Amino acid sequence: MIFNISWKNIWRNKLRSGVVIGAMILGVWALLFLFAFSDSITNNMVGNSIKYDYSHIQLHNKAYKNDPTFNNSISGPNEVETVLAGLPQVASYSQRLMVSGMVASANSTQGAMIYGIDPEAEASVTYLDDQLAEGTYFTEIKRNPIVLSQHMAEKLKVRLGSKVVLTFQDSHNNITAGSFRIEGIIKAKSPRINEGVVFVRKGDLEKLTDWLQPQEIGIVLQDIQEVELVKAALQTSLPALEVASYKDLAPDLEVMTQQTKISKTVLMVIIMLALVFGIINTMLMAVLERTKEIGMLMAIGMKRIRVFTMIMIETILISLAGAPLGMLMGYLTIVYFSSHGFDFSAYAASLEQYGIDSIIYLSLDASNYFMLAFTVVVTAVLGAVYPARKATKLKPVEALRKL
Amino acid sequence: MIVINAKNISKTYNPDKVPVHALNHVNLEIKKGEFTAIVGPSGSGKSTLLNIIGGLDVPTEGTIELGGEDISKFSDNELIDFRLKHIGFVFQAYNLIPVLTAEENVEFIMLLQKQSEKDRKARTVELLTKVGLKDQMNRRPSELSGGQQQRVAVARALASKPEFILADEPTANLDSHSTATLLDMMANMNEKEGATFVFSTHDQRVIDKARRVITLEDGKIVSDEVR
Numbered sequence: 278m279i280f281n282i283s284w285k286n287i288w289r290n291k292l293r294s295g296v297v298i299g300a301m302i303l304g305v306w307a308l309l310f311l312f313a314f315s316d317s318i319t320n321n322m323v324g325n326s327i328k329y330d331y332s333h334i335q336l337h338n339k340a341y342k343n344d345p346t347f348n349n350s351i352s353g354p355n356e357v358e359t360v361l362a363g364l365p366q367v368a369s370y371s372q373r374l375m376v377s378g379m380v381a382s383a384n385s386t387q388g389a390m391i392y393g394i395d396p397e398a399e400a401s402v403t404y405l406d407d408q409l410a411e412g413t414y415f416t417e418i419k420r421n422p423i424v425l426s427q428h429m430a431e432k433l434k435v436r437l438g439s440k441v442v443l444t445f446q447d448s449h450n451n452i453t454a455g456s457f458r459i460e461g462i463i464k465a466k467s468p469r470i471n472e473g474v475v476f477v478r479k480g481d482l483e484k485l486t487d488w489l490q491p492q493e494i495g496i497v498l499q500d501i502q503e504v505e506l507v508k509a510a511l512q513t514s515l516p517a518l519e520v521a522s523y524k525d526l527a528p529d530l531e532v533m534t535q536q537t538k539i540s541k542t543v544l545m546v547i548i549m550l551a552l553v554f555g556i557i558n559t560m561l562m563a564v565l566e567r568t569k570e571i572g573m574l575m576a577i578g579m580k581r582i583r584v585f586t587m588i589m590i591e592t593i594l595i596s597l598a599g600a601p602l603g604m605l606m607g608y609l610t611i612v613y614f615s616s617h618g619f620d621f622s623a624y625a626a627s628l629e630q631y632g633i634d635s636i637i638y639l640s641l642d643a644s645n646y647f648m649l650a651f652t653v654v655v656t657a658v659l660g661a662v663y664p665a666r667k668a669t670k671l672k673p674v675e676a677l678r679k680l
Numbered sequence: 681m682i683v684i685n686a687k688n689i690s691k692t693y694n695p696d697k698v699p700v701h702a703l704n705h706v707n708l709e710i711k712k713g714e715f716t717a718i719v720g721p722s723g724s725g726k727s728t729l730l731n732i733i734g735g736l737d738v739p740t741e742g743t744i745e746l747g748g749e750d751i752s753k754f755s756d757n758e759l760i761d762f763r764l765k766h767i768g769f770v771f772q773a774y775n776l777i778p779v780l781t782a783e784e785n786v787e788f789i790m791l792l793q794k795q796s797e798k799d800r801k802a803r804t805v806e807l808l809t810k811v812g813l814k815d816q817m818n819r820r821p822s823e824l825s826g827g828q829q830q831r832v833a834v835a836r837a838l839a840s841k842p843e844f845i846l847a848d849e850p851t852a853n854l855d856s857h858s859t860a861t862l863l864d865m866m867a868n869m870n871e872k873e874g875a876t877f878v879f880s881t882h883d884q885r886v887i888d889k890a891r892r893v894i895t896l897e898d899g900k901i902v903s904d905e906v907r
Binding site: 278281282285286288289569570573574575576577578579580581583673674677 | 731734736737756757760761763764765768769771773775777778779780784787788789791792793836840
């Protein structure tokens with residue numbers, strides 16, 4: 278009966294209750310949308326960095342980080358490959374021979390990291406071929422082809438077929454140079470690659486450097502969730518190497534993810550606080566309007582705890598009435614934009630600098646819905662306590678005298 | 681048998697500021713089954729006395745016993761419990777729960793007493809039939825006339841079979857016909873249910889119907905007439 282009275286009380290003043298319910302619908306919808314938006318942008322940026330640059334795991338010689346020279350390469354790469362082939366979680370991997378040098382065109386010279394790669398293996402790890410904007414991917418030019426980013430091509434003022442000269446130190450510390458012809462220009466989704474990495478065939482670089490061992494092996498797993506597991510397994514199998522996950526390689530990505538979580542929490546607290554005050558205000562008005570009635574209820578024998586419960590239920594019901602609808606609206610909005618996407622083409626150039634796609638497809642993990650539902654319940658309870666306490670403080674004899 | 685025993689009751693409002701002495705050393709005994717009217721001009725202390733008898737207010741001085749229990753020493757929760765079990769209230773402004781139907785309003789108090797659904801339903805139908813509102817039991821207070829609402833209030837007051845029915849100006853908002861119907865009904869129930877009825881009123885029609893009339897003036901009993 279108390280539940281029945283509470284439910285009916287909500288609809289006494291339809292407009293006032295409607296405002297609270299509407300605010301809750303709007304608040305929940307807005308939060309879900311903003312959660313999805315910020316998560317999707319962060320995930321896009323982090324995902325692009327992992328997918329097109331860092332991979333899930335990288336292997337290096339333990340000394341390479343502090344002294345990136347030929348001597349600190351991965352010795353016995355074939356044995357490493359045998360270990361990798363034995364791990365079912367590993368989807369693909371790519372050996373990289375890397376050297377720091379200069380890229381010179383007829384018009385300009387730029388510093389760059391020169392990656393000597395096996396095109397097929399690299400494509401399966403960083404999807405270089407998918408990022409091709411112009412030209413081909415190591416299939417047409419037989420002698421010394423090179424693939425570089427649009428950004429690098431613009432800086433060098435070169436185009437497809439142009440010749441560039443790579444200058445660097447070989448493994449004997451002699452300055453050496455090689456002439457390469459541009460076969461492909463990629464629209465790199467990694468800001469780091471976009472800024473200063475060029476790709477040549479590993480075999481071509483091996484000849485110029487007179488060095489065969491790679492300095493880096495990039496690894497992609499079947500499932501990103503298994504990163505820590507595989508990292509531990511590799512560390513055990515290959516104790517001489519440094520095994521680094523993308524979190525180790527790019528701690529800023531983890532910071533970005535944590536920052537997004539904090540922003541979401543702050544946003545949720547602000548919106549829920551606003552809703553709490555709205556709920557308190559509405560319910561306080563409802564209690565004050567019904568002072569006489571509440572006094573009568575206590576006079577005829579309704580205990581204060583029941584009055585408290587009645588107002589609590591009423592407040593929680595009014596708060597929760599809008600939440601499911603807000604969630605449904607939020608879910609449908611996310612579903613719509615998960616297939617249609619948000620088109621930010623107008624800002625593509627700026628977004629590219631951060632490794633963000635120009636079209637963002639919304640997605641939101643189910644845990645967000647549960648977290649929000651829990652927060653709404655907490656908000657409702659918080660909003661209910663004060664008006665309910667106010668009601669129980671009434672003295673029947675005084676309340677009955679109220680007009 | 682004396683069921684209401686007020687001993688030396690005084691009530692002073694605002695004792696620290698501007699004291700208002702609503703009751704001055706009132707002594708009163710009411711026997712079981714009496715149909716008593718407390719009368720007097722406005723401000724004489726009728727409602728205050730009724731509130732103290734009903735445990736809604738506490739005296740500044742003196743004790744009040746209902747059914748042999750000194751309720752002036754009860755805690756707040758004990759008073760609420762006592763009211764629920766032993767007292768039925770009828771208010772001047774009916775004070776029904778507006779979102780409930782007549783049936784639910786009558787049933788509500790039995791629900792608070794945790795009576796079984798079967799007993800609740802049977803008693804509700806019985807009482808609403810007695811007050812002539814069986815056909816209106818699914819209507820909300822706003823769909824009933826003032827007289828009908830007050831009859832529902834009486835049915836509610838009697839629902840828990842209380843020993844005491846306290847009515848504060850029950851006919852103040854009713855027309856002559858409704859007043860007569862209500863008074864006949866309450867007199868009839870007083871006989872059949874055996875409850876002790878105490879009214880505060882200055883309605884002559886109620887006074888005429890009462891079998892005992894206690895007159896208050898300036899917080900003191902100035903006459904006590906048993907008919």
